[in-house]
Amino acid sequence: MKKNNIVVLTAIRLVVIMAMVLVLTGTTRAAWYKFDRTAQPTFKEEIIISPGETQKNVLAFGSRVVVEGKVEESVVVFGGEITVSGEVGRSVVGFGSKVNIKSTAVIREDLVVLGGTLAKEPGCTIGQDTVFIPTGGKFASEIFRKGIFFQLGTIFLAFKLISLFFGILLTIFVAGIFPGQVYFAAGKIRSDFWPILGTGFLAMIIYAGLVLLSALLIFVIIGIPLLFLLMFAGIALKIFGGTAFSCFFGESFLRAVGVRRLPHIIWTAVIGLIIVTFLGLVPVLGFIFLLVVSLIGWGVAIRTRFGTMDNWFARNRS
DSSP states (O other): OHHHHHHHHHHHHHHHHHHTOOOOOTTSOOEEOOSOTTOOOEESOOEEEOTTOEESOEEEESOEEEESSEESSOEEEESSEEEESSEESSOEEEEEEEEEEOTTOEESSOEEEEEEEEEEOTTOEESSOEEEEOOOHHHHHHHHHHOTTGGGOHHHHHHHHHHHHHHHHHHHHHHHHSHHHHHHHHHHHHHSHHHHHHHHHHHHHHHHHHHHHHHHTTTSTTHHHHHHHHHHHHHHHHHHHHHHHHHHHHHHHHHHTTOOSOOOHHHHHHHHHHHHHHHTTSTTHHHHHHHHHHHHHHHHHHHTTTTTSSOHHHHHHO
């Protein structure tokens, strides 16, 4: 488990260094909840762990988090502020956040600050690595307030936020109605990554060919229903495959920061979707990343037949 956490955390660091993972917006409402399967998100919270108080995990969006007592596992904050003077059992991770580590602070594993600022007083204890990719507080606050594409105006950002909103609703619906299938498909991404990616690549090529064929047949009666059938199939593959990948990505992220007891599959998938969406905002690299995500999503949906079997093609050959 320890080795797996190191590998995943290293991969996340490499992605962040290449993609500058500080692409969040200030319009995201502050939300947090404990990593517990029965927990529900709340809004606009200032989280203070007082001396003598113990909490399992902390996840916050745009909030101020003060740890004077003890957090048993990890503290993860997006676009807020972290002050640690107590003890954190695993890692402290800040995305575009202002991070203050006091001299009395004890962090058993990693301190990771991706965008934002870091102030670390002499005498503090960091058990493993410190990773700091600075941007400056003013720049980070602008990104979180207006988004990384604020120079292009608000229309693009509004479109992305609306898409994210409906994406979250669809993710909640699919993961809530078909939790077993989504969880199974997400697991297959981890175990059969390359076959799934290859399946998605071939499926995209075949799909593009069929769309072109239906467009050529649009003046023939058969072309219209074929086009609608392809549209329906493409939407179904994208929604289910995207939900499965979001679950996989969210679980990988939470494991990397040391969370042992994951939230409900719905919230795991939502966390993954939010991170994937903002990674996709990075110019050029974001487009490539989202293309790979689409290939994986299509591949896992087809290969597992929407999370109902291990390998659809193997079953057909037998």
